[in-house]
Amino acid sequence: LWSFVTVIVAAIAIMLVHTYYGYTARGGPAGVGEAVGHSVRTSLIVLTLVVLAVSLAVHGQSGHFNLSG
Numbered sequence: 325l326w327s328f329v330t331v332i333v334a335a336i337a338i339m340l341v342h343t344y345y346g347y348t349a350r351g352g353p354a355g356v357g358e359a360v361g362h363s364v365r366t367s368l369i370v371l372t373l374v375v376l377a378v379s380l381a382v383h384g385q386s387g388h389f390n391l392s393g
Contacts (some may be wrong), residue, residue: 325336325384329378330374330375330378330379333374333378334371334374334375336373337367337371337372338367338370339361341366341370342363342367342393344363345359345360345362345363345366346359346363357388
């Protein structure tokens with residue numbers, strides 16, 4: 325369940341980043357290429373932060389995982 329939540333939140337965040345850079349692209353094909361580069365770099369950073377935030381919210385800071393029943 326938590327993995328599903330992480331994927332959904334990450335997908336929404338990445339779509340928002342790419343949509344923003346896509347709508348604000350100017351300058352023809354060169355501007356679109358530049359916007360793609362910015363959006364990919366920004367989405368990688370946002371993805372890392374989203375996964376970190378959700379993981380900390382679910383598991384806490386202790387890092388003790390009990391995998392045995």
